[in-house]
Amino acid sequence: MEKYKDFLRKVPSFDDFLHISDDKNFLTVPEDWGLILTDIKGSTKAVQSGRYREVNMVGAACITALLNEFNVRELPFVFGGDGATLLVPPEFKIQASVALKSVQAWSKKEFDLELRSFIFDLKEVYDEGHRLLLGKYQLSQGNVIYQFRGGALRRAEEKMKKGLGGLAIEASESEIAPKLQGLTCRWEPLSTQKGTILTILVSAAGNEEKSFDIYHRVLAGLREILGGNFKIACPTNPGSMKIKWPPKTLVIEAKSRPGKFISEFFGAAVDSLIAFIMIRFNVSAGGFDPRKYKSEIISNSDFQKYDDLLRMVLDCSSKQAQEIESLLKSFEERGEIVFGTHRSPQALMTCLVFSATQNQHLHFIDGAQGGYTLAAVDLKKKKAT
Known part of the structure; x- marks a missing residue:
């Protein structure tokens, strides 16, 4: 546990978003860490039918469940609208898979949304010549969102989609409810x-x-x-x-x-x-x-x-x-x-509130009516041509 915390303490921090392009603001992740990728199968169809709130909730639940499972407040993740990307140290890999199974079962039962989850050993993509680097973009005192770069994430996504690597976390009829304390979405669009x-x-x-x-x-x-x-x-x-x-x-x-x-x-x-x-x-x-x-x-x-x-x-x-x-x-x-x-008249906010009095809260933003999901459809069409 201390080794993992020590690494995250060493990750550089910056407060100007333009500095994501500066090498000095990033640190290479050890190869024994696990990279978790999640997304909702059929998310485009779901948001087109008006279910973007549910899609965002499930995407944010992947993050919330792992933070609560490990009882930590600082774990590298990125919210992507219809899923999330997370990094876990080696001692958390098995426990992370079990926690995600409970999120998958909950997502299917409560919303009829199929959540796909994969976990990669970073060594698998490092051996192909890629790297994953982390930087901390500081939102406010004590609240950061991690920035991922280096090509390893993109390569892992390619391998996942082609079935060429990683370990699929298979959904099961889990009886254990995911730990989603702090996850809310009470604000109006x-x-x-x-x-x-x-x-x-x-x-x-x-x-x-x-x-x-x-x-x-x-x-x-x-x-x-x-x-x-x-x-x-x-x-x-x-x-x-x-x-x-x-x-x-x-x-x-x-x-x-x-x-x-x-x-x-x-x-x-x-x-x-x-x-x-x-x-x-x-x-x-x-x-x-x-x-x-x-x-x-x-x-x-x-x-x-x-x-x-x-x-x-x-x-x-x-x-x-x-x-x-x-x-x-x-x-x-x-x-x-x-x-x-993607253009819309509103944005959606999904909240992760651990303490409203101690400034321990983050707020995931997505464009309404399918913002990230439909922008991704636009991008993929262009890449295909």
């Missing part, structure tokens, strides 16, 4: 304050050195269009954050709890009512300050990240969205990138 929510995925061409020169130039161009600061395009802001009672996601939250549905439904209803009153009317109690909490939500939103693929969900004007797509198209026409986009 985040309505754009500027005109449109633009979800973008960017995949750069070339080797590692060449691709990161490309990403640096892409990000520099995006930041200029957005007014010099990525954070002003965060979909989570005081104008977009609305909470109502009962939340539309009450049934989904009840299904994420381990007890019988009826009792958990009423429990979730009571908990969400208390939260609604305190947040809506700025009632402080028990160390909880709603104004401070709402400010922290904005800081702790993961609307931009990198995992061998640049992922961003931006609140921007229609003019800015057009300029962004034109910028990306110019890179694409030169053969430097392939990109996919």
Whole structure:
């Protein structure tokens, strides 16, 4: 355990997202770690039928279950909308597989969504000449989201899709409920304050050195269009954050709890009512300050990240969205990138709250109406041609 914690302490930290292209901000992951890939089979069809809240909940559940299983708050992961990518140290591999089996069974039982999970020994892709490097993008004091680079993740995804490696975590009729404490989605969809929510995925061409020169130039161009600061395009802001009672996601939250549905439904209803009153009317109690909490939500939103693929969900004007797509198209026409986009009037926020009083919470952002999933469809079509 101490060896794993020691490695994560050594991973460099940075607070300017443009610095994902700087080598000094990354550290190579030991080859004995496990790389976990999860996604929902048929997620495109599910989001097209309006089930994007459920898809996001299952994707976030993969992360929540492992953090709770190991009773840790710092484990490298990336939320991808319809799934997640996670890294686990060698001593956690078997336990991680068991925990994911429970998530798979829960996902199928409660939402009829088939969650696929694979685990790779990093040595398998390292032996092919790839590497996985980690950097910490610091959202606020004590809250980071890890950035993955080096090509190993992309290679593992290729091998998974072609059935060429890794170990499939087979779904089973698990009787054990996944540990999903802290997973909620009570906020209303985040309505754009500027005109449109633009979800973008960017995949750069070339080797590692060449691709990161490309990403640096892409990000520099995006930041200029957005007014010099990525954070002003965060979909989570005081104008977009609305909470109502009962939340539309009450049934989904009840299904994420381990007890019988009826009792958990009423429990979730009571908990969400208390939260609604305190947040809506700025009632402080028990160390909880709603104004401070709402400010922290904005800081702790993961609307931009990198995992061998640049992922961003931006609140921007229609003019800015057009300029962004034109910028990306110019890179694409030169053969430097392939990109996919999706526009919607709202973004969705799924919350992982371990402590609302101690600033221990993260908020997963996706474009509404299938943001990341449909942007990925757009990107894959281009890659196919």
